[in-house]
Amino acid sequence: MAASIPQPVDPPRRVLMGPGPSDVAPHVLAALAAPTVGHLDPYFLTLMDEVQGMLREVFQTKNKMTLAVSGTGSAGMETCFVNLIEPGDKVLVCVNGVFGGRMSDVAARCGGEVMTIERPFGEVFTTDEVATAVKEYNPKLVAIVHAETSTGALQPIEEISKIVHDAGALLLIDCVTSLGGLPVEIDRWNVDAAYSGTQKCLSCPPGLAPVTFSDRAVEVMETRNSKVASWYLDMSMVRNYWSDQSRAYHHTAPINMNYGLHQALRDVFDEGLETRFARHTRNHLALSAGLEAMGVKFAVAKEHRLPMLNAVLIPDGVDDKAVRSQLLNDFGIEIGGGLGPMAGKTWRIGLMGEACTQRNVLLFLAALENCLLAAGCSAIAGSGVGAANEFYRSA
Amino acid sequence: MAASIPQPVDPPRRVLMGPGPSDVAPHVLAALAAPTVGHLDPYFLTLMDEVQGMLREVFQTKNKMTLAVSGTGSAGMETCFVNLIEPGDKVLVCVNGVFGGRMSDVAARCGGEVMTIERPFGEVFTTDEVATAVKEYNPKLVAIVHAETSTGALQPIEEISKIVHDAGALLLIDCVTSLGGLPVEIDRWNVDAAYSGTQKCLSCPPGLAPVTFSDRAVEVMETRNSKVASWYLDMSMVRNYWSDQSRAYHHTAPINMNYGLHQALRDVFDEGLETRFARHTRNHLALSAGLEAMGVKFAVAKEHRLPMLNAVLIPDGVDDKAVRSQLLNDFGIEIGGGLGPMAGKTWRIGLMGEACTQRNVLLFLAALENCLLAAGCSAIAGSGVGAANEFYRSA
Numbered sequence: 001m002a003a004s005i006p007q008p009v010d011p012p013r014r015v016l017m018g019p020g021p022s023d024v025a026p027h028v029l030a031a032l033a034a035p036t037v038g039h040l041d042p043y044f045l046t047l048m049d050e051v052q053g054m055l056r057e058v059f060q061t062k063n064k065m066t067l068a069v070s071g072t073g074s075a076g077m078e079t080c081f082v083n084l085i086e087p088g089d090k091v092l093v094c095v096n097g098v099f100g101g102r103m104s105d106v107a108a109r110c111g112g113e114v115m116t117i118e119r120p121f122g123e124v125f126t127t128d129e130v131a132t133a134v135k136e137y138n139p140k141l142v143a144i145v146h147a148e149t150s151t152g153a154l155q156p157i158e159e160i161s162k163i164v165h166d167a168g169a170l171l172l173i174d175c176v177t178s179l180g181g182l183p184v185e186i187d188r189w190n191v192d193a194a195y196s197g198t199q200k201c202l203s204c205p206p207g208l209a210p211v212t213f214s215d216r217a218v219e220v221m222e223t224r225n226s227k228v229a230s231w232y233l234d235m236s237m238v239r240n241y242w243s244d245q246s247r248a249y250h251h252t253a254p255i256n257m258n259y260g261l262h263q264a265l266r267d268v269f270d271e272g273l274e275t276r277f278a279r280h281t282r283n284h285l286a287l288s289a290g291l292e293a294m295g296v297k298f299a300v301a302k303e304h305r306l307p308m309l310n311a312v313l314i315p316d317g318v319d320d321k322a323v324r325s326q327l328l329n330d331f332g333i334e335i336g337g338g339l340g341p342m343a344g345k346t347w348r349i350g351l352m353g354e355a356c357t358q359r360n361v362l363l364f365l366a367a368l369e370n371c372l373l374a375a376g377c378s379a380i381a382g383s384g385v386g387a388a389n390e391f392y393r394s395a
Numbered sequence: 396m397a398a399s400i401p402q403p404v405d406p407p408r409r410v411l412m413g414p415g416p417s418d419v420a421p422h423v424l425a426a427l428a429a430p431t432v433g434h435l436d437p438y439f440l441t442l443m444d445e446v447q448g449m450l451r452e453v454f455q456t457k458n459k460m461t462l463a464v465s466g467t468g469s470a471g472m473e474t475c476f477v478n479l480i481e482p483g484d485k486v487l488v489c490v491n492g493v494f495g496g497r498m499s500d501v502a503a504r505c506g507g508e509v510m511t512i513e514r515p516f517g518e519v520f521t522t523d524e525v526a527t528a529v530k531e532y533n534p535k536l537v538a539i540v541h542a543e544t545s546t547g548a549l550q551p552i553e554e555i556s557k558i559v560h561d562a563g564a565l566l567l568i569d570c571v572t573s574l575g576g577l578p579v580e581i582d583r584w585n586v587d588a589a590y591s592g593t594q595k596c597l598s599c600p601p602g603l604a605p606v607t608f609s610d611r612a613v614e615v616m617e618t619r620n621s622k623v624a625s626w627y628l629d630m631s632m633v634r635n636y637w638s639d640q641s642r643a644y645h646h647t648a649p650i651n652m653n654y655g656l657h658q659a660l661r662d663v664f665d666e667g668l669e670t671r672f673a674r675h676t677r678n679h680l681a682l683s684a685g686l687e688a689m690g691v692k693f694a695v696a697k698e699h700r701l702p703m704l705n706a707v708l709i710p711d712g713v714d715d716k717a718v719r720s721q722l723l724n725d726f727g728i729e730i731g732g733g734l735g736p737m738a739g740k741t742w743r744i745g746l747m748g749e750a751c752t753q754r755n756v757l758l759f760l761a762a763l764e765n766c767l768l769a770a771g772c773s774a775i776a777g778s779g780v781g782a783a784n785e786f787y788r789s790a
Contacts (some may be wrong), residue, residue: 254602
């Protein structure tokens with residue numbers, strides 16, 4: 001070999017408070033490192049069943065077709081569109097952030113005739129806005145983001161679902177950032193297709209995309225006129241591998257990633273969904289109190305804020321990258337910058353899964369104060385740590 | 396939660412001698428379990444560069460566009476076709492096994508006008524056969540499998556490459572099973588696109604697909620008339636994330652899987668490519684000597700056999716599944732059954748990467764003898780272990 005062999009993997013110890021991946025628990029990492037078995041090993045087939053069962057619980061659904069796609073969250077997005085949309089199908093995509101925009105791109109690549117409605121980044125859609133567009137366009141499928149990772153805004157789904165179904169359309173939601181941190185009630189909301197990722201509030205490393213499809217969505221797949229454009233993501237074959245009946249070989253599943261997801265899901269239910277949601281809310285409110293005390297403003301109106309992804313406006317005169325670099329280099333803390341039109345204007349502070357702790361809230365506020373002082377920022381109104389501690393004491 | 400929480404991940408300790416995944420070294424598993432960092436963390440970006448560098452070495456190429464696709468081997472296959480083929484493009488696919496068949500399916504889903512030439516499972520194509528088809532069909536791209544995982548046959552590439560390029564076409568090869576176990580000389584053979592998997596002779600768990608594209612292939616991508624149908628696999632965006640210049644966010648890479656691949660590739664170069672290839676050949680020949688002594692016949696002619704995947708005919712009167720179950724249950728040894736028309740007729744015995752050892756050859760031959768005796772098989776001509784030991788002593 002001409003070049004020298006690189007040094008072994010030895011990553012720095014980060015505190016992952018960006019838009020994902022989030023911190024991964026040591027026993028999830030240990031599960032990842034369990035010995036590999038074959039993709040048709042009886043042990044692995046049982047483990048797949050268990051992963052499916054736990055995914056159904058976290059999606060709050062009885063949907064039979066619920067599984068982990070062998071790719072990251074965006075592969076989950078593509079799986080939903082490529083299986084449900086045929087060339088010429090009308091698709092309405094609601095765009096209020098980067099991931100809504102990505103959905104519209106993916107839908108068009110599937111041959112969909114895409115109509116979009118838009119809201120400024122950081123805002124959400126009203127039921128009326130969606131109703132008007134559905135009436136005007138009469139789409140086969142409506143796609144909307146539940147938790148916009150690029151903006152930190154939370155989109156209520158339930159009423160929109162009624163509108164969409166009254167019009168005879170299917171509803172597809174992106175719950176990459178919400179799953180495991182906020183209620184995602186697929187059955188109660190009557191959602192037809194949803195995708196997520198493992199590296200947000202489930203706190204498993206990235207590499208798998210949980211998806212779920214309603215019986216109605218499955219029927220749409222089963223009555224397609226054309227083959228699914230993607231062989232790799234074709235649910236008519238993937239489903240057989242995940243089915244407890246057939247187990248027909250399709251592709252070699254990422255065995256160890258499924259080990260990790262299994263343990264991460266176990267953690268979710270060891271804690272309990274309600275307790276986990278409450279933890280996300282509590283730490284979000286403490287962080288909010290701290291940021292507010294420091295004079296740092298949110299980019300999203302209070303009633304639409306995601307607890308697990310806090311998008312804040314970068315204070316005037318403060319250098320985006322300098323502060324993020326200092327957080328990373330001096331404190332090992334990763335936060336995210338803004339995406340799309342928010343680039344350079346916002347920071348995205350994640351409180352996802354394992355990373356959503358009182359310890360991280362206080363550490364982050366203390367470190368941010370340090371960095372803002374270093375940046376000569378005059379905007380620090382008061383003690384963020386003090387306000388967060390006051391919140392924890394009183395709430 | 397209604398259902399009870401499953402038991403923690405605790406897989407049985409297998410000896411993976413099937414068609415992949417292969418055994419994974421403990422330090423590769425340990426690398427998988429290193430703490431997750433962000434997908435844009437400077438540490439991870441450096442690690443991506445190192446993975447690319449090592450992939451170039453193992454592919455024996457200087458191709459700039461060489462990286463690990465965030466999916467398993469079949470996602471690598473799809474990446475090659477979906478980026479190089481546009482609707483209406485003429486594609487010649489050489490089919491002599493399941494994976495050639497899969498390529499033809501994938502090419503057609505990309506809108507390609509697919510012509511196939513076929514050889515019976517277990518055989519390979521002559522240069523003349525390909526030349527005739529290329530002349531007749533004048534395709535934009537010719538696709539062929541270097542190492543057919545379904546049949547155990549090795550296809551020579553170099554002369555075919557000349558034919559394909561003389562006709563102005565691109566050459567795409569599947570080297571899922573060969574990479575890291577046999578010479579795969581992308582530049583010397585003048586291959587335009589190749590994909591592999593991590594779970595064969597690289598002995599990393601499944602979850603990533605190494606791919607490489609020649610400058611000519613890149614030019615074909617850059618002059619496309621239509622958007623790539625798959626957003627997730629669109630190299631015009633994926634390449635920017637892997638580029639040392641741009642690093643534009645596309646999707647969240649499977650961080651820990653890349654840690655594992657990094658360590659697995661380090662192992663390849665710690666051993667050295669030539670030594671590794673020789674080890675695969677040596678253990679294959681020992682296994683062959685042992686099987687021959689027992690009276691078990693190969694399904695592939697001697698000159699076309701893959702060292703890392705030994706397809707043998709199931710002896711008359713022996714129950715396929717009973718023997719494979721006994722190997723698994725009594726000895727923890729996984730081997731593969733036949734695929735497609737070979738189902739029930741062949742076993743596929745892998746000697747891939749970490750699993751390709753003298754220990755495994757002897758263990759397998761001893762265990763197979765045990766199982767064949769239990770099956771009342773009268774075909775055991777002599778001692779497989781004895782013949783293999785004789786080979787090791789003399790070779």
